[in-house]
Amino acid sequence: MKPQELEFVIEGDLAAPCAFLTDAFGWNLQQAPEWNMAFGTYGTERSVMIRPVGENDSQQRTTLYFYVEDRQKEIERLQALGAKILKEPQSVPNMGWWAYLKVPGDITIGIWQNDFGYTPKKKEITKKPTDENATNFVEIITPDAEDFAKFAKEGLGWNFNESKFGSEDYWYMSGDDFSIGLKRPSKGSSVKTPAVIAFINVSSLSDATKNATANKAKKVGGVIPYAPYGQAQIITAPGALPLALWETSSDHANGEKEEKGEKEEKPSAPKKQAAKATGSRKKGAAAQTAASTRPKRTRAAATSTDSSKKAPARKKAEPATKKARK
Numbered sequence: 258m259k260p261q262e263l264e265f266v267i268e269g270d271l272a273a274p275c276a277f278l279t280d281a282f283g284w285n286l287q288q289a290p291e292w293n294m295a296f297g298t299y300g301t302e303r304s305v306m307i308r309p310v311g312e313n314d315s316q317q318r319t320t321l322y323f324y325v326e327d328r329q330k331e332i333e334r335l336q337a338l339g340a341k342i343l344k345e346p347q348s349v350p351n352m353g354w355w356a357y358l359k360v361p362g363d364i365t366i367g368i369w370q371n372d373f374g375y376t377p378k379k380k381e382i383t384k385k386p387t388d389e390n391a392t393n394f395v396e397i398i399t400p401d402a403e404d405f406a407k408f409a410k411e412g413l414g415w416n417f418n419e420s421k422f423g424s425e426d427y428w429y430m431s432g433d434d435f436s437i438g439l440k441r442p443s444k445g446s447s448v449k450t451p452a453v454i455a456f457i458n459v460s461s462l463s464d465a466t467k468n469a470t471a472n473k474a475k476k477v478g479g480v481i482p483y484a485p486y487g488q489a490q491i492i493t494a495p496g497a498l499p500l501a502l503w504e505t506s507s508d509h510a511n512g513e514k515e516e517k518g519e520k521e522e523k524p525s526a527p528k529k530q531a532a533k534a535t536g537s538r539k540k541g542a543a544a545q546t547a548a549s550t551r552p553k554r555t556r557a558a559a560t561s562t563d564s565s566k567k568a569p570a571r572k573k574a575e576p577a578t579k580k581a582r583k
Contacts, residue, residue, distance in 0.1 A: 258413045259432055260395075262322035263455055264367060265307045266314055267496030271295050273473070274307060274496035281472045281494075282390040282457060307496075313343070315365055318498055319453040320357075321395065322367040323413075328354050331368060335360065338412045339404075346370075360412070362405025363451045364397060392455045396438040396501065399451040402428060406439060422483060447477055448491060454501050456489065462504035466490050469502065 286297035325331040343357040409415040417428035428439035459465035477491040
């Protein structure tokens with residue numbers, strides 16, 4: 258199973274967080290005042306939904322939603338693996354059903370089943386999940402990381418690979434177009450747990466952080482290195498919504514392109530011969546001088562005062578009618 262929607266639970270009204278996500282990242286959001294919710298996309302098949310916090314909500318502010326074909330059968334299957342119902346299935350007339358479950362690791366997930374015959378409108382795909390300001394990665398932080406990893410393997414089909422970042426244990430699972438990181442709370446971290454944090458891709462972490470704070474977000478701790486993959490900065494967006502800005506290291510990005518076959522096109526044989534003939538007419542000394550003046554790439558050392566990791570999306574029911582989930 259892969260998550261197909263992100264739900265953000267915010268404090269206060271919807272205006273400030275919607276304005277932040279639009280101004281800082283260009284997300285296309287529309288408020289639905291009749292439901293006290295907002296809906297939209299961030300450039301991929303996955304959608305985002307925003308609603309105010311309810312009296313029965315936990316402190317987790319981002320929820321992964323999964324689409325299922327049979328809600329009752331799926332709930333019973335997950336209950337057998339340790340999940341508990343937080344909110345019984347609720348109907349959205351002429352659209353579908355939704356429910357919340359608390360799964361091992363104290364993490365809340367949501368499920369959605371379309372009504373028979375109802376097909377959500379296909380959203381225009383304007384970006385790939387890895388593009389600037391999109392997200393294809395979430396990090397789950399819970400003291401009971403092993404319990405969640407076991408449940409995720411049995412219940413969601415997620416196979417985590419365990420590794421280390423510094424002295425911290427880290428679990429990582431990569432899918433076709435989404436990835437999940439899992440860790441225990443870092444010592445000294447001010448991030449409230451359990452937490453699910455969406456990572457947003459940026460080309461420059463320093464510029465994106467300045468832009469976010471200019472749009473009323475607040476930094477949480479310092480830059481977090483995820484060597485050799487990249488670095489992140491946790492922020493709290495308006496509405497007390499925790500997010501992470503993610504910058505992929507240039508070396509890792511180039512390596513990913515090579516793995517996908519996105520290498521620079523090599524010249525054909527005739528072009529090679531022409532290039533060779535042209536090069537032979539140049540003086541050796543000039544060629545050596547040109548080579549010696551090329552700038553060498555260096556890898557910047559990342560520093561940190563906090564610890565977390567890298568960056569998830571979805572296909573959703575037609576937004577304007579989901580009831581407020583409290």
